[in-house]
Amino acid sequence: MRSTTITSYAIAGAHLASAAFVWPSKYDYLEDLYSLQAGAIRHGFIDNVSPCSFNENTKGRQDAAAWVRTAYHDAATHDAAAGTGGLDASILFETDRAENPGTAFNETFGFFSAHYNADVSFADLIALGLVTATTSCGGPKVPFRMGRIDATEAGVPGVPEPQQDLDKHKAIFAKAGFNTEDMIAMVACGHTLGGVHHEDFPDMNENANKGETSRFEGNDNEHPYQFDNAIATQYLDGSTENPLVVGHNDTTNSDKRIFGADGNKTMNALKDPAQFKTMCADIFARMIDSVPAGVELTEPLESFDMKPYITTLALNSNGTLDFAGRIRVRVTEGVTDRDPEDLAVRLAYTSRDGANNGTIETQPERLNGGRSMGLFNEAFKWFNFETQLDASTGIRGFTIELTKPSTGAATVFDNEGTGLYPVQDAILYQKAQSCMDTTTPTKPFPFTVTAAVRKDQTAGAKTAMELAFRTPRQGVVIDKLEKKMFALERSDKKTPSDEYVLYELQMPLAASSWSTTMDLVLGEGEGEKRVTHLTTTELAGVACKPL
Numbered sequence: 223m224r225s226t227t228i229t230s231y232a233i234a235g236a237h238l239a240s241a242a243f244v245w246p247s248k249y250d251y252l253e254d255l256y257s258l259q260a261g262a263i264r265h266g267f268i269d270n271v272s273p274c275s276f277n278e279n280t281k282g283r284q285d286a287a288a289w290v291r292t293a294y295h296d297a298a299t300h301d302a303a304a305g306t307g308g309l310d311a312s313i314l315f316e317t318d319r320a321e322n323p324g325t326a327f328n329e330t331f332g333f334f335s336a337h338y339n340a341d342v343s344f345a346d347l348i349a350l351g352l353v354t355a356t357t358s359c360g361g362p363k364v365p366f367r368m369g370r371i372d373a374t375e376a377g378v379p380g381v382p383e384p385q386q387d388l389d390k391h392k393a394i395f396a397k398a399g400f401n402t403e404d405m406i407a408m409v410a411c412g413h414t415l416g417g418v419h420h421e422d423f424p425d426m427n428e429n430a431n432k433g434e435t436s437r438f439e440g441n442d443n444e445h446p447y448q449f450d451n452a453i454a455t456q457y458l459d460g461s462t463e464n465p466l467v468v469g470h471n472d473t474t475n476s477d478k479r480i481f482g483a484d485g486n487k488t489m490n491a492l493k494d495p496a497q498f499k500t501m502c503a504d505i506f507a508r509m510i511d512s513v514p515a516g517v518e519l520t521e522p523l524e525s526f527d528m529k530p531y532i533t534t535l536a537l538n539s540n541g542t543l544d545f546a547g548r549i550r551v552r553v554t555e556g557v558t559d560r561d562p563e564d565l566a567v568r569l570a571y572t573s574r575d576g577a578n579n580g581t582i583e584t585q586p587e588r589l590n591g592g593r594s595m596g597l598f599n600e601a602f603k604w605f606n607f608e609t610q611l612d613a614s615t616g617i618r619g620f621t622i623e624l625t626k627p628s629t630g631a632a633t634v635f636d637n638e639g640t641g642l643y644p645v646q647d648a649i650l651y652q653k654a655q656s657c658m659d660t661t662t663p664t665k666p667f668p669f670t671v672t673a674a675v676r677k678d679q680t681a682g683a684k685t686a687m688e689l690a691f692r693t694p695r696q697g698v699v700i701d702k703l704e705k706k707m708f709a710l711e712r713s714d715k716k717t718p719s720d721e722y723v724l725y726e727l728q729m730p731l732a733a734s735s736w737s738t739t740m741d742l743v744l745g746e747g748e749g750e751k752r753v754t755h756l757t758t759t760e761l762a763g764v765a766c767k768p769l
């Protein structure tokens with residue numbers, strides 16, 4: 223039922239930049255990494271590059287620079303005509319090559335590994351790394367498209383090296399689809415951060431007596447820690463300390479040759495700070511969007527305006543359904559005109575057969591002001607809900623009503639015009655009846671997964687769990703993720719509901735895969751139902767409870 227205090231309605235969605243993303247989306251997790259950097263609920267993908275100068279491990283290193291360089295070394299070997307290579311995470315297999323010296327790549331992968339799972343490609347993480355590092359250092363908003371696919375082996379070699387001549391560099395960039403102006407801009411935008419490290423290039427370090435790194439924008443100032451155009455202005459006014467411009471060995475002065483390749487025309491354009499940002503955003507986007515033929519990227523991501531999260535939909539001991547979650551409302555200043563202090567949210571839900579409706583109230587989250595912050599000043603306010611539903615009528619989905627209490631004005635969100643944020647209650651994840659015994663670290667962990675399946679759905683339907691196994695790989699710091707399906711068996715344990723029966727799976731889980739993701743699956747093909755984005759990590763050391 224809708225509240226009588228609602229005085230006006232508008233169906234929201236179609237005008238938003240994020241209109242293409244109907245919930246649930248296969249990019250929900252990546253959108254969270256992008257949007258939830260700090261605050262009440264956060265993934266903190268930005269942590270290792272904020273502040274821009276940050277590095278917790280090695281003196282002279284700057285993680286933001288390493289993330290940008292990692293993206294370039296992955297993308298550099300793109301062959302535009304052949305449609306091969308590009309940003310496809312093949313760099314994971316290429317760190318032993320002379321063209322990829324240094325520990326920075328594996329350190330970068332190690333950081334990304336905390337965010338890597340079956341819901342995201344590693345290549346999209348590398349691209350997000352460049353976008354995140356650039357903005358954290360004060361650089362422009364690089365449009366972030368999603369959908370990159372990971373290579374399963376090394377690609378061809380061919381990352382440029384400083385001792386190669388200009389013709390060779392021009393040829394490498396041209397092969398990847400970039401002309402001379404692009405090449406100059408890409409190198410200048412990349413070399414606004416970081417520098418040359420003595421341990422990786424012992425013959426090229428001009429400032430060895432000042433530390434381990436000769437920074438492109440000088441060692442004794444703040445410029446290397448800002449995404450600014452000092453790389454261009456210092457080059458043009460002759461004050462540059464860039465070791466690839468004024469190095470004592472001219473053979474390795476590749477930036478000098480590249481920056482001057484069009485008579486300084488592009489470097490002069492980059493002298494203007496605003497133009498620098500515009501050109502860098504453009505060339506970085508084209509660089510990270512260099513992908514093998516057949517890979518389709520999305521439109522640039524904008525944080526979703528309204529996003530539901532269902533944390534629980536499970537049969538409880540009373541025979542009703544526990545239904546809990548939260549709604550994330552975008553309150554970004556200048557993008558929405560929402561006053562975070564003048565908002566209320568409730569759900570209007572529809573039963574399984576569409577015959578019954580009801581409302582579910584939400585409460586604002588109190589932790590850390592109930593807000594989260596994302597890249598590009600995005601801000602969100604959280605509203606929690608927790609209720610019980612009648613198992614016999616269940617739920618098909620809901621709309622979200624956003625109200626401004628001071629005026630009573632309300633907007634109904636219907637999932638980008640699709641009518642409802644859909645919820646399936648055919649197969650439920652019984653988290654309380656699922657568990658993992660981690661007391662024997664040398665042996666596989668005994669692992670139990672339980673699902674409740676609606677009786678009218680059980681006839682002949684496949685009931686399974688799909689788990690993303692982590693398999694360590696020789697010489698590659700990131701485990702291989704391989705999805706495997708396991709059947710759940712019908713259990714004769716009694717349930718407190720006439721509507722549902724339990725299905726169970728007990729299996730040993732290799733210790734290397736204790737922390738991974740899984741889906742519950744019911745049926746196949748078009749009628750398939752899934753509970754997605756479940757994490758095994760929460761079950762570690764937890765005992766199964768009876769229903």
Ligand code: HEM
Nearest residue numbers: 287288290291294382383384408409412416417418419422
């Ligand atoms: C002809 C092309 C290029 C050559 C020869 C070149 C060469 C180099 C060299 C020798 C280093 C020092 C690496 C170390 O000591 O670990 C370096 C660092 C770096 N390069 Fe390039 N580079 C090129 C293009 C690019 C491009 C296009 C980008 C990005 C768009 C880029 C981003 C970086 C960054 C961010 C660093 C600093 C890394 C750090 O401080 O850890 N480079 N480059």
